[in-house]
Amino acid sequence: MSLALYAPISIACVIPGIFPQVALYTESRGNYVLYKDETRPFTDEDSDRLLNNNISTMYVRTGDFDVVSRFAEENLSQILQREDVDHESKCDALCQTSSSYLNDIFSDPEKSQDAARCQKLTGHLAKHISENKSIASLFEKMSISSPFAVKHSMQVAAISMLAWSKLFPEQYDLLVDVGVASMLHDIGMCLIMPNLSEEKDYWTTPSVDEIKRHPIEGYVFLRKHGQYSDLVLDAVRHHHERYFGGGYPGGLKGDEIRITTQVVGLADMYCTLVVDRPTRKASTPEEALAIINDETHKCFSTLLFTAFKSIIMEQLG
Numbered sequence: 001m002s003l004a005l006y007a008p009i010s011i012a013c014v015i016p017g018i019f020p021q022v023a024l025y026t027e028s029r030g031n032y033v034l035y036k037d038e039t040r041p042f043t044d045e046d047s048d049r050l051l052n053n054n055i056s057t058m059y060v061r062t063g064d065f066d067v068v069s070r071f072a073e074e075n076l077s078q079i080l081q082r083e084d085v086d087h088e089s090k091c092d093a094l095c096q097t098s099s100s101y102l103n104d105i106f107s108d109p110e111k112s113q114d115a116a117r118c119q120k121l122t123g124h125l126a127k128h129i130s131e132n133k134s135i136a137s138l139f140e141k142m143s144i145s146s147p148f149a150v151k152h153s154m155q156v157a158a159i160s161m162l163a164w165s166k167l168f169p170e171q172y173d174l175l176v177d178v179g180v181a182s183m184l185h186d187i188g189m190c191l192i193m194p195n196l197s198e199e200k201d202y203w204t205t206p207s208v209d210e211i212k213r214h215p216i217e218g219y220v221f222l223r224k225h226g227q228y229s230d231l232v233l234d235a236v237r238h239h240h241e242r243y244f245g246g247g248y249p250g251g252l253k254g255d256e257i258r259i260t261t262q263v264v265g266l267a268d269m270y271c272t273l274v275v276d277r278p279t280r281k282a283s284t285p286e287e288a289l290a291i292i293n294d295e296t297h298k299c300f301s302t303l304l305f306t307a308f309k310s311i312i313m314e315q316l317g
């Protein structure tokens, strides 16, 4: 059977009693075996049996994936509170639902933009980050998502929220907005290049001048919808400004750049360096921080970078 016929889902998403009426498969050595058809409900006994056999991933037909993704997103609170599944499976569920949302919005921004949906998902991510000692596993799982725009947006959200929660714990109320801003910081890229389905498309864009339009395009698009905070709009518009000037679109300097926007911009640069690109291999966290350190006198406040570096080394280094 072809791999493309089936899509993986975390066992955490398969909630007994309420899981949608779709067929479920297990996988063994590349073969997909029907576990239950769409007519039979998924029961507590099924769940116990699979968990006792250390099954962490089930498969659904790709045609059923949207239904299952929506189900998972709507029931994410319950999924993340399950006591019978492990931390890894919950990380998988969080990545899969976030990835599904971002795929929707990046493939059809006008139709799929929904501030409440983004805030709800980011709220789960905020809770996960603030409750767990390490996000290394979550960050690693995000790296297997595609296309690049999806994985990059999730990773920037994870890193900027981690940094914000450690740097400004007294401002926890801004954490979700920092996450929303990060999830959507490059949405302007999708408006400039509607076909971001392939990783290479992100890097083979027409011109630098066109790429430089993406913060403004994203800002204008989100502002038009009127549901996003000033913090979110500012970060989308100014995440490529640089602390010592020379950034775009405004050429802002120093404290003219909001601190939330500076954190998103720093997380953005870090996350761009730690993934493979067509022109170079991914940097390790240590290498990425060394590269940013060399740029710090041009790009970021020394105070912010020093604190960011220690957070990253503690969590991912």
Ligand SMILES: [Fe+2]
Pocket: 185, 186, 214, 239, 240
């Ligand atoms: Fe950007």
Ligand SMILES: [Fe+2]
Pocket: 152, 156, 185, 186, 268
């Ligand atoms: Fe970015």
